[in-house]
Amino acid sequence: MDQQPIISFKNVNKIYNNGTVGLKDINFDIPRGEFLVVVGLSGAGKSTLLRTINRMHEISSGEITIENEPISDYKGQSLRLLRRKIGMIFQDFNLIKRSTVQRNVLSGRVSYYPTWKSVLNLFSAADKDRAIRALERVNLTEKLYTRADELSGGQQQRVAIARTLMQDPKVILADEPVASLDPLTTQTVMDILKRLNQEDGITVIVNLHSVALARQYADRIVGLRAGAVVYDKEIADVTEADLTKIYQTA
Ligand SMILES: Nc1ncnc2c1ncn2[C@@H]1O[C@H](COP(=O)(O)OP(=O)(O)OP(=O)(O)O)[C@@H](O)[C@H]1O
Numbered sequence: 363m364d365q366q367p368i369i370s371f372k373n374v375n376k377i378y379n380n381g382t383v384g385l386k387d388i389n390f391d392i393p394r395g396e397f398l399v400v401v402g403l404s405g406a407g408k409s410t411l412l413r414t415i416n417r418m419h420e421i422s423s424g425e426i427t428i429e430n431e432p433i434s435d436y437k438g439q440s441l442r443l444l445r446r447k448i449g450m451i452f453q454d455f456n457l458i459k460r461s462t463v464q465r466n467v468l469s470g471r472v473s474y475y476p477t478w479k480s481v482l483n484l485f486s487a488a489d490k491d492r493a494i495r496a497l498e499r500v501n502l503t504e505k506l507y508t509r510a511d512e513l514s515g516g517q518q519q520r521v522a523i524a525r526t527l528m529q530d531p532k533v534i535l536a537d538e539p540v541a542s543l544d545p546l547t548t549q550t551v552m553d554i555l556k557r558l559n560q561e562d563g564i565t566v567i568v569n570l571h572s573v574a575l576a577r578q579y580a581d582r583i584v585g586l587r588a589g590a591v592v593y594d595k596e597i598a599d600v601t602e603a604d605l606t607k608i609y610q611t612a
Pocket residue numbers: 378379380382383384402403404405406407408409410411
């Protein structure tokens with residue numbers, strides 16, 4: 363792994379407008395190429411944490427740096443470039459349900475096009491090939507012309523991952539990516555994320571409820587409770603006692 367962290371949190375706090383504490387004094391580095399799992403109960407701050415990394419949520423104080431650059435002041439083009447290098451997948455897949463798999467995957471490329479071209483669906487032949495290669499990575503090429511809403515949940519999540527690959531991301535953020543999937547499909551989706559991490563060197567940060575799943579896939583686990591880090595350990599050092607810390611009250 364590169365010595366330089368790809369993402370760094372320094373004294374990060376997030377207080378929502380209504381006074382709710384989202385994040386409390388977060389400090390940690392994420393090395394390039396790491397598979398990091400963030401665990402915590404509902405409301406612990408996992409989504410908030412993930413969404414500060416691509417500026418879907420603004421922080422209240424502290425600093426987040428990505429590849430050594432503070433991101434808080436990014437706007438316009440710099441913010442677009444930040445979001446291009448950080449892919450995101452969601453619990454509910456966020457596909458365009460009435461469009462084909464191909465259209466959905468190609469939409470991951472729009473940040474490389476002027477708006478008018480992407481609106482008119484003027485994707486290049488090279489990007490159509492790129493879409494097929496992305497679908498190969500998730501083993502779903504045979505569904506190229508199928509409508510997204512005709513796919514199972516697991517297949518939809520794989521399309522969402524292929525769409526993210528079209529960005530050529532350095533980082534993938536996955537917010538509860540398997541929360542609506544059955545156990546078998548869960549393994550398939552987590553295996554794909556792990557493969558992209560290991561084969562392509564993409565830094566992957568996954569929010570999970572399940573500590574068992576976290577143990578199976580993570581290089582490192584960060585436990586959150588009430589917006590604060592309660593432990594932050596390499597997988598080999600994580601104990602049962604650590605894992606239960608996220609369930610303790612105050
Ligand atoms: N837009 C918002 N305005 C006010 N409070 C919010 C907002 N979004 C989240 N919160 C609060 O911030 C805290 C952290 O929420 P967050 O969604 O990050 O937790 P989480 O660990 O991802 O939970 P879940 O697994 O349920 O998504 C919670 O108390 C939540 O109610």
